[in-house]
Amino acid sequence: MQGKCVTNPTILKIAEKHQKSPAQVCLKWAVQQNIVVIPKSTHKERLIANTQLDDFMLDEADMATLFALPQEKLGPDPNYVDF
Helix, strand or coil: CCCHHHHCHHHHHHHHHHCCCHHHHHHHHHHCCCCCCCCCCCCHHHHHHHHCCCCCCCCHHHHHHHHHCCCCCCCCCHHHCCC
């Protein structure tokens, strides 16, 4: 979400519940769906935090809440790439 997840109130609430950062919640949501993520940061602390996802799981309620968030298109539709 190009940094937009860190200010979303719903994601902030789930992050607080798990004592994790909003970015970690967003990454975990993707990982739990077997989506490959390539997080990017120039900050050492954030790079380390991005790898610390194995000590918590999002439960069904968390996942449902995250799925219910409005989806934001961040780039071209990969199904219709014009070369």
